[in-house]
Amino acid sequence: MKTEPDTFSLADLEKRAGGIEPWNGVRNYQARNFIRAMRVGDRVLFYHSSCEIPGVAGLAEVASAPRADETQFDPKSDFYDAGAKRADPRWTLVDVHFVAAFPKFVPLTTLREQAGLKKMRLLAPGNRLSVLPVTPEEYQLICQLGGTKKK
């Protein structure tokens, strides 16, 4: 899951009550569908984008079932969607729970050097999705690069 650290970083997540934040504001159908496939306990790589050194900052996990993103119904929200209906919500979120900051930040440049990550969705040209699937192998390799024992 991607976030701009200037807006909301892994350190910000850790400081939240219980280390939990509802991941609102996703407004792309493909990304939404990935969220809808999430289950409690799913592991998350926490990626910092649009910053000085983009890369994976650490680990989080899914802490709720997918549910309606309330900001779609709030006219005052930046994420308001006039076309979204209560009876059939258009946009979905999960709660994200802090797990750990990597002892070693894993920059995007390092990810690109890995033979084992050639097919990773995050590294595909023109990728713009804020939520992307990761294979267990990719997850494990990136944990090793980050200096965290695999879980």
Place this chain on the structure above:
DNA sequence: GCCAACGTTGGC
């Protein structure tokens, strides 16, 4: 700040 990539919108 630039630009490539891609999603969305809206005219037809």
Place this chain on the structure above:
DNA sequence: GCCAACGTTGGC
């Protein structure tokens, strides 16, 4: 349903 225009993302 096509496609040009436009907006956004995000690395560099």
